[in-house]
Amino acid sequence: MATTETLTAERILAATEEVLRRHGAAKATVVDVARVLGVSHASVYRHFRTKAALREAVTKRWLDRTSDALSGVVDADGPAEDRLRRWLAGLFEAKQHKAGDDPELFGTYTVLVGEASEVVDEHIADLTGQLAAIVRQGVEGGAFAPCDPDVTARALFEATARYHDPAYAPEWSRPDAEEAFTALLDLLVRGLRP
Structure with a gap:
């Protein structure tokens, strides 16, 4: 046809x-x-x-949906602490939806992400850059203690990996996942305060 x-x-x-x-x-x-x-x-x-270029492009498109959704939180109104919480919670929620709403496609993308390391590296750089912007704004506004925003963003991203790295997807639907995530988030935010 x-x-x-x-x-x-x-x-x-x-x-x-x-x-x-x-x-x-x-x-x-x-x-x-x-x-x-x-x-x-x-x-x-x-x-x-090539087929590889097509697979890379579709993987990037899938990953960009998360980055694009979170980018609005960076420059939104409100205190940096609130935006940091919303951003990290948004990342967890986006990953939960991707895994739970369409498990077949999520499994497929997990395979593709493993093949497209450069695309994944760019995605992580974008996400940690967004986090660094929030941290920088928090430091400049006095909500967060002085720190290197890029290093702190990477630490926040790695500390919350259990709630966004696809390797942990089976744990995201556990009954206590939200509670454990909130406890971790509270701990991280307390550690940023002056």
């Missing part, structure tokens, strides 16, 4: 996500993506030169 809609990278990525959901990372092919779009696989390759 031929399509009359213009083939864009975004359409290809959306179709790739559909194919990944249906077939998983191991069995999804560029031919499958092209079939969903009603185009030849050569048309897909015009936008993404």
Whole structure:
């Protein structure tokens, strides 16, 4: 079935996500993506030169959804402590939803994330950069003790890894997960205060 809609990278990525959901990372092919779009696989390759490039782009798109959602917290109104709590809670909630709402796709992306280390490194740099901005604002406003915002952001990110690293996904639905997360968050915030 031929399509009359213009083939864009975004359409290809959306179709790739559909194919990944249906077939998983191991069995999804560029031919499958092209079939969903009603185009030849050569048309897909015009936008993404290799299967690896396509997989990397779809992984980046998936990770960027979290970064984009959290970026609004950085410059939102309110005290830095509140924004830090909202940002870390937002990261945990986003990961919980990704794992719980679509477990097949989450499992597929966990495989793809393992393949796309540069994309993951960029994602982590973006997230820790957002955290560093909040910490910097807190230090400048006197809410947080003087510190190196970049080092502190990395420490906060690593300290909360249990609540955003996909390796811990099975623990996110435990009945006490929210309570344990809140206790950790309280401890971390107390440690930042002057």
